[in-house]
Amino acid sequence: MDTELIDAYIAAFVARCEVMWRPGCLMVNEPGLYGLQSTAEDPPTRLLVTDDRACAALAALLQDVRGGTVSVFAEATRCTGIVASSGGWKPKPVTAMMSRELRTLPEAPLPAGLALRPVRRRDEDPENGVPLDDAVAVATAANPLGEDTANPLADYLKSLPPTTRLFAAVDDDGVVRATSGSGRFGEQASVIFVSTDPSWRRRGIGQAMTAAALSFGRSAGARQACLGASDEAIGIYQRLGFEIVAQTTQFYRAGPG
Structure with a gap:
């Protein structure tokens, strides 16, 4: 895998979470686990899991998450299982993509x-x-x-x-x-x-x-951009200069309401 491309994608994801941060939220920066944990509905939790080093930290964080999204790279098979078994998380296959130069x-x-x-x-x-x-x-x-x-x-x-x-x-x-x-x-x-x-x-x-x-x-x-692409849209983004970062499962759970 292109580690430089992955690092750029992680940086873009974290930058997005930093803008959404509110008092009472937690910025997460653990091995293989990044993003924003929130115990409220606004902003919702947004987490990115890149590998299975995140297993223990992810399992602990999910206990306090009300709703949001958790994107898990395909290589993190154990973390995928942790989210799937946590209850209420709906999976969707997504391809993480990155444009290094807009x-x-x-x-x-x-x-x-x-x-x-x-x-x-x-x-x-x-x-x-x-x-x-x-x-x-x-x-x-x-x-x-x-x-x-x-x-x-x-x-x-x-x-x-x-x-x-x-x-x-x-x-x-x-x-x-x-x-x-x-x-x-x-x-x-x-x-x-x-x-x-x-x-x-x-x-x-x-x-x-x-x-x-x-x-x-x-x-x-x-100067750069990242996104999650459905299978049918990958070609569109590649024609616009995007590169494939990783296959992911994007889990979504609505907050209680």
Whole structure:
């Protein structure tokens, strides 16, 4: 494995967690285990496990976690078992990817018939932005999980720091057809919320929306970016300069409510 690439990915993950830190939270930096532990619902816990040196520390931390995400590299098989057996954690396979240099980001315009608009997720966002609920509805329909995930997704997006921006591609009638988002954390950017209406796929829209999110991160001062990719999206991100860091299992558990 490329240890330099893994180290860059860990640094980007930690930078994101540091921005989300609140009093009462714990920044975690143990062998093979990194992130933010929270006993509250806002911000939620975010942990990254890179290898099985983290077993004991991970098992102890999970006892006090109310909800959040735990991303476990495939090599950490024992840690994967610890999370899976802890109860309530829903697994999803994700490929961790990293762009080491955003200055070389290629252009990827939206196809004709679509326009890029901001999404209004906070009161201070542009009033003419696309309503968050409209964008979330498209994202949940594009990536169905067999249950109502719209409200948890909207709550999660609202909880992200102000440096996060969400975008929507709307058609000539103003209907949302695709989404994306990016957050800047120092010199690091994240890519989130990438989805495309199934009836509009295979037109390069996912690549264009990802490029729009990354372009925002770059203009805000980020030089690198990290993300978690589904199998069908890996090629899109590779064309935008991303490299595969590791195969992971991303576990999610909603807080009590």
